Amino acid sequence: MTNITVTTAVPLTDKQVSLITATVTKKMGKDFVLNQVVSTEVVGGVRLTIGSTQLDATVRHKLEVLKSQLMNI
Amino acid sequence: MDIQLPQIIFQIINFSVVMGALTYFLYKPVLKVLEERQKRVEEAQRAAEESITEKNRISELEQKAAEILEKARENAKASESEILAAAKKQAKAEIEKMTISWEEEKKQHLTDMKNEFISTVITTAEKVVGESLDSKKHQKLIDAQLKSLLETI
Numbered sequence: 036m037t038n039i040t041v042t043t044a045v046p047l048t049d050k051q052v053s054l055i056t057a058t059v060t061k062k063m064g065k066d067f068v069l070n071q072v073v074s075t076e077v078v079g080g081v082r083l084t085i086g087s088t089q090l091d092a093t094v095r096h097k098l099e100v101l102k103s104q105l106m107n108i
Numbered sequence: 109m110d111i112q113l114p115q116i117i118f119q120i121i122n123f124s125v126v127m128g129a130l131t132y133f134l135y136k137p138v139l140k141v142l143e144e145r146q147k148r149v150e151e152a153q154r155a156a157e158e159s160i161t162e163k164n165r166i167s168e169l170e171q172k173a174a175e176i177l178e179k180a181r182e183n184a185k186a187s188e189s190e191i192l193a194a195a196k197k198q199a200k201a202e203i204e205k206m207t208i209s210w211e212e213e214k215k216q217h218l219t220d221m222k223n224e225f226i227s228t229v230i231t232t233a234e235k236v237v238g239e240s241l242d243s244k245k246h247q248k249l250i251d252a253q254l255k256s257l258l259e260t261i
Contacts, residue, residue: 092253
């Protein structure tokens with residue numbers, strides 16, 4: 036069974052949860068558990084953690100990437 | 109003229125006495141004076157020779173002393189040049205070392221300042237973005253990014 040964690044700064048809407056469940060079921064099957072984490076640390080956006088894979092589209096992550104790029108100039 | 113034996117004997121004795129007196133009172137003192145004079149001349153000559161020898165020796169010693177002094181001067185000059193060259197080399201190395209150190213320090217300082225500035229900008233941006241996102245904007249952002257992320261699964 037795969038753990039899927041969705042991290043956002045505000046709670047997900049039912050529509051968003053349904054979209055995630057439907058898409059993951061379609062692509063990976065029904066063998067997963069969906070966890071929702073609300074954390075203001077991410078500032079905004081969403082982070083999907085599927086098993087050991089992390090798909091990060093949070094504002095914090097984007098700012099960290101920008102910071103790293105600026106520091107390496 | 110008759111030769112008279114007593115007169116001949118008298119003459120012989122007389123001559124002998126005169127010879128003895130001359131020898132004792134004149135010849136010997138004169139000979140002694142001459143010997144002394146010769147001795148003095150010889151001594152003077154010997155002294156002169158010794159003086160010349162001594163003078164030559166002194167001259168040789170002076171020449172040797174001059175050579176030693178000249179050699180010492182040359183050595184001192186060479187040592188002075190070597191010391192100066194070594195000092196210049198060391199000073200140059202120190203300056204280069206200090207310049208490199210200063211450049212590195214300057215570079216590090218600038219990097220620190222830049223990083224500090226970037227951190228401040230990012231922190232401020234986080235705060236500004238966080239404060240500018242209301243619930244509606246949050247949901248809109250999540251919708252947009254969720255769609256994109258789900259496509260990559």
